[in-house]
Amino acid sequence: MTLAISKDAVQRALSGHAAIGLLASALLYLICLTGTVVVFYQEWQRIEQLDAPEMAAIAPDAVQRGVAAVLRAEKGKPATTHLYVHMPVDGLPRTTITTDHQAFHIDADGKIAVPEENAWSEFLLGAHYALNIPGLVGMTIVGIFGVMILALALSGVVAHPRIFRDAFRFRARDNHGVGLADWHNRLSVWTLPFSLAIALTGSMIGLGVVGTYGLAAVFYENDIEAAYAPIFGAEHGANASPAPPANVAAPLAWLAAQRPQVRPTYVILHDPGTRGQHIQIVAEHPRRLIYGETYEFGADGTYHGKVGLSDGHLGQQLAASTYNLHFGNYGGLPVKIIYFLLGLALTIVVATGTSIWLGKRERRGAHDQRLRSLWDGVLWGVPLALTLTFLARLIAGNAAPLTAIFWLLCALILLIAAVRPQPRPKRLLQWLFGASLLASPVAVLLG
Template identity: 65%
Template sequence: MSGTIEPSTVKRSLSVHAAIGLIAGALLYLVSLTGTLAVFYSELQRVEQPDAPEMSTIDPHAVQRGVEAVLKSEAGKPTTTHLYVHLPVADLPRTTISTDTNAVHLDSAGNIAREEEIAWSDFLVELHYTLNLPSLVGITIVGILGVMMLALALSGVVAHPRIFRDAFRLRARDGGGVGLADWHNRLSVWSLPFSVAIALTGALIGLASLTAYAIAANDYGGDLEAVYGPVFGEEGEPDATAAAAPNVAAALKHMAREYPGVRVTYAILHDPLTKGQHVQIVGEHERRLIFGEYYAFSSDGRFEHTAGLSDGSLGQQAAASTYRLHFGTFGGLGVKLAYLLFGLALTAICATGTYIWLGKRQRRGVHEPRLRAAWNGVIWGGPIALVTSLLARLALGNEAPFPAIFWGTLFLVIVGAVITKQARQQSLDPLNGRNLNAT
């Protein structure tokens, strides 16, 4: 039996290798594209549901009435373990209560106004976080993509020693791809700090979940709370005995009185309507990257302690800072617009990098028109699929199957691009490139 590998086998293996590279590039492109849009998650919610009641502030007693009304409406449903009250902030001036089964908007008096209907905005963020895969699998893959993006950014600088000196050099566009490579390199230089920050924080967010699961399985018998508790605060001892609704108003009043410089963003009820319930208030600190500090209260509204995200260990503060740095929610609209600009640049870098890679392979004699056509399908298919899913939201409402619509549309665009390319090739004379259909 000969040990020589058939040339056809080698060729097929190279094609498979190239296809895998194309898939990785496609996922990087989609994560960059959706992440750029997800920066405006709050604004997208207001566009998607423009008729929700809005207010700049809400009275603590109105919040209390809303909490009690929502808990009463949950009777007969599966027990809610956590209830979240989103309080009005500048970019999303709405009061919204979410439970394990539902989400509703409150009016300024604390009455339930209507159900929250932001399924497309949530789908976009979920697509960015997990690629619509099962939570742990998806977020781990996205974390790995963050590591890849970081490696590509840093290795690109090392591989081009003149990259900073030529930061504003753009050569003429030509058939050899020099102009495209220059744009790729220039965008990479101009957006390098942003790309490194986004890739690093994305990798940390994505791989932190996998690390937490591994530590919990190995050291705490699968108890995730034991892993997250020292960083984000302990849950407390559960006691399922029935109890009245907790005094959220007292907790909010305490925050206004004792922490007037803290902007309260959320009130979180743990195990509501049980004797084991307690309240956490999340408050943003000015000029800090942390997403907020957790202020713990007993069920009767008595302040107990903070989690230490604002003044605890450096590890705690760093962990609490990754989210706002990753999504650009720390400096108002100006920072979000900067993230939009640099995010588009990063998306273009992902797109042009694969074109440059395919061009180099072609110059080495490896002609892969189907892969190039497939990549064209990815570049155009991503935005088309997002627009199609948004149109489905407008036509079908909040219950539209957004993941199926998005991935189905993207698949059809890619397949259509490949089929169109093959049809064009077959219509050309293989000897001189003359269009046979024209004769």
């Protein structure tokens, strides 16, 4: 039996199918673009708050005073379960103490200076990490898109047998999209190792969380911390009875004396002010991809051992190396610049891939001005919305609802592009993006 379907219905179905493909491309473009910008996550924090005190290092006793001052500022709030001390590092030479409720920068003497205000940096990281979707859903989606990049990179190589032979071949004339295709293919080849590494580590980070939840459900009675324990170490048993503040200075002094080759990056005080409190220090190891080794101490500063991220089983070392390899946090500013340029190239590959696809549809007679207008809205509207969100943070302060502002701007731009596809919004969006970029440094200096 032949199903009779009208030509208009078929055309609407094809347009709907294309729109779904466009949505997937838009999210992939957003993930790549925010990942490129978030490479400078530490630098963005410094730009957001120029008046925060900075230092190359801080004495253990000053950290102790800072912890005590922040805990005093916690009075009247629910008990905090964790207190984090971000130690000064090359990329972010600031000491910041964070609890479950608040965060402060402290000066070199351990005095509270100013509250931490880095809402845009956190928004940007959240957009890349989970599309600003709370919980497990956002990270799962981003992890799936990491797999998609992996599949696109490998299938692109297989689909173009001469892709490596033609790695430096350009056809200057853009005859039916040939020039655009050449740029797409060349950048794909040049960035292939980077794309594979980023896609694989991104998939591991995003889908690894899902896998851990599954392991916890099957083997650990839904205890997530127990599922993570074989890799990142176990939590100690809690004892909520009151106790004097833990000695944070002693572990830092011990590490400086006994492990002078490592550099502390974080101090984590678990269950502060209770008998169950204990201390962990995360420290970078030179010439290693791992984000750090975790050293364990009691409340009195007694050394209890390390987790084993630096010399434990291969799975531990691999898990601890994934984050730095993905975000480019292992070689200072030169590596960040390289990651930024390669990330920008990957973003262009994603953008040109969809543009090539739209061009092929049009050459086959499937003209859809609305799809083309929507893609222009994605290509130039997303960076415009990011820049305007940054300006909103500088103008309205740290409390500005940045996530809502960004997604509402994106929705508004795409709505206008869909409702008024003629003329194409490309030139206007480019002009607005350029103007907002020029306004950003001025707003930083005036702020």
